Structures are given as structure tokens and as C-alpha cells.
Amino acid sequence: MTVLRVRKTSHRLTVITLALAGLSLAACQPGTDSIVPAGDAGYAAIDVPQGDGVPVRYLLLPGDVVSVQVYGEPELSVAEVSLDNAGMLNLPLIGGVRASGMTADDLSSAIEAAYAAKFVRDPRVAVLVKKTQLRTIAVEGEVALPGVYPYVEGQTLLTALALARSTTEKAKLDEVMIFRTVDAQKMAGRFDIRAIRGGRMPDVALLPGDIVVVGFSGPRGAFLDALRAIPAIGIFRPWR
Known part of the structure; x- marks a missing residue:
């Protein structure tokens, strides 16, 4: 599969942008841990099927x-x-x-x-x-081969990480972020890859344009704070 490589400068700018977005969320939504749905309720909130999480129907987009x-x-x-x-x-x-x-x-x-x-x-x-128009997803952070990859129908969080040659030894596997924009609404969620791989949580179906960011296992300043800004595992939450 062809990989559209991301230049080092672009990679850094993406990481900084996502970190700032997460910090903004933390400032705007303090103390949301107790009210944000988690587990089955979180998946139901974004209509992701329990099980393999794979979309079963292709949806048309402008340019098709x-x-x-x-x-x-x-x-x-x-x-x-x-x-x-x-x-x-x-x-x-x-x-x-x-x-x-x-x-x-x-x-x-x-x-x-x-x-x-x-x-x-x-x-x-x-x-x-x-x-159909060329669709892509981006995988950033603690993965072996960060970059922009072609989106194919049925792609999930686990298959996206496989495209990026999996996570590094420094990756924090319970802080894997997905950033998504649907109808101009920005959304974000945090997922635990260990729970997904172990079958305790469903895999997450990806959409064209999704950005996957794998967190660091050690303190890395503002970026780690951005990852911790999303309060619940396994859900998407609107953010501004």
C-alpha cells in the first residue's frame, strides 16, 4: 500500500496543534469525568457497533x-x-x-x-x-512510521496502527487519541489499545480524515497534558 510520508516539520506542527487543542478543551470543560458516558454508553453515543466496529456501507461524499x-x-x-x-x-x-x-x-x-x-x-x-475521491487518515505520535495513509472502507483503529508499523516502546497505550470532524463539528476521544486488543472493548471504526495520535509514556510537557485533557476512555466528545 502506498504511504504518503509526512515531512518532519509538518509532523511537529501537527503534534503542537493537537496539543493546543487538547489544552483548550481542558480549560473549557473542567471536571467532566463524572458526566461523560464511558464503556457501552460511550460507544452508543457515537453509534459505533459493538463487535468489530467496521462500517458496512459506503457513504457518498462531494467529488464522488x-x-x-x-x-x-x-x-x-x-x-x-x-x-x-x-x-x-x-x-x-x-x-x-x-x-x-x-x-x-x-x-x-x-x-x-x-x-x-x-x-x-x-x-x-x-x-x-x-x-471516489482519495481519502486519507493520519497516524501521529509514538508509532514506528507516522504519516498519512489512504483510507479504505472497513478501516479501524487497530488496522491504522498496523499501517504505522505499530506503537513504540515509549507509547502510552491507554492514551490513544482520535480527532475527527463531522459536518464542521470537531470531536475527540481517548481509547485504550490494550483493552481493545484484549477484547474488553470493541475496535473503533475510522472515518476519512481521522487523525490518530498515540501518547507518550513519560512526561513530555504540554503534549502529555493535551492527551490527558479528554476525560473518558472509549468515547468521542465534541470539543471547540
């Missing part, structure tokens, strides 16, 4: 290319159409259809409903994903 076939209506079928920056498709007669965040089957149903409302009796629509 799909084909839309309306059976028996060749003039309404489109061989290739891209989702625009807002995640919309522009189709004959019905115009804009929101597609971002939907599966191909969900989008087929939405298009069928739009055509059935005014234009076609009992339409049957098939959507095929033809091209």
Missing part, C-alpha cells in the same frame, strides 16, 4: 462520481455525474438531489421518489458508484 440509470427512461439516465462541493447531484427534470452522506441504495430511493412525485409512474432507479 456515480452513474444513474432510470429503467425504461434513457433520456433521464446519466452515465457519469459528480457530486458537487455541496454534495448535490444535478439530474434531468428534477434538478438538484442531495447525495452526500447517503449510500447508493439510499440515493436510488431518493431519486425514485423525486421522479415519482411529478414525472414518472413507478420509476426504478439504480445508482452505481464509479469513482
Whole structure:
């Protein structure tokens, strides 16, 4: 698998940025340990399946290319159409259809409903994903090979660490951070790799754009403080 290497300067800037974000969280959310859900409640809060934590359906994103076939209506079928920056498709007669965040089957149903409302009796629509945008995840901190890696469907925290050649001897395995942005909302969570490897907690499904940061086992100033700023293991928590 191709690895997109991160330069040393970029790596340092990323670590500093994440440390400052964690310190900001600590200042804004004092004493949250007792109210933040943990364990099963924490996983349920972000809708991560118990078990292997692997996403089972591909969700469309802006820039993806799909084909839309309306059976028996060749003039309404489109061989290739891209989702625009807002995640919309522009189709004959019905115009804009929101597609971002939907599966191909969900989008087929939405298009069928739009055509059935005014234009076609009992339409049957098939959507095929033809091209997806390059998606990546980043793995930083105490791993053997930090860098930016291509995201593939079904990727988890453990597989991401495997791509980075696993953790170093200095890694603090109960302070593995995931930073995530969903619909412009920034989120973060802390996970215990030992518990996941031992089967005591589920693996964590990753999304494109996730940043994984493995903490240090010894005092390293502000960065260690940033890792300790997230109060609960095994959850995501909105942060600003």
C-alpha cells in the first residue's frame, strides 16, 4: 500500500496543534469525568457497533462520481455525474438531489421518489458508484512510521496502527487519541489499545480524515497534558 510520508516539520506542527487543542478543551470543560458516558454508553453515543466496529456501507461524499440509470427512461439516465462541493447531484427534470452522506441504495430511493412525485409512474432507479475521491487518515505520535495513509472502507483503529508499523516502546497505550470532524463539528476521544486488543472493548471504526495520535509514556510537557485533557476512555466528545 502506498504511504504518503509526512515531512518532519509538518509532523511537529501537527503534534503542537493537537496539543493546543487538547489544552483548550481542558480549560473549557473542567471536571467532566463524572458526566461523560464511558464503556457501552460511550460507544452508543457515537453509534459505533459493538463487535468489530467496521462500517458496512459506503457513504457518498462531494467529488464522488456515480452513474444513474432510470429503467425504461434513457433520456433521464446519466452515465457519469459528480457530486458537487455541496454534495448535490444535478439530474434531468428534477434538478438538484442531495447525495452526500447517503449510500447508493439510499440515493436510488431518493431519486425514485423525486421522479415519482411529478414525472414518472413507478420509476426504478439504480445508482452505481464509479469513482471516489482519495481519502486519507493520519497516524501521529509514538508509532514506528507516522504519516498519512489512504483510507479504505472497513478501516479501524487497530488496522491504522498496523499501517504505522505499530506503537513504540515509549507509547502510552491507554492514551490513544482520535480527532475527527463531522459536518464542521470537531470531536475527540481517548481509547485504550490494550483493552481493545484484549477484547474488553470493541475496535473503533475510522472515518476519512481521522487523525490518530498515540501518547507518550513519560512526561513530555504540554503534549502529555493535551492527551490527558479528554476525560473518558472509549468515547468521542465534541470539543471547540
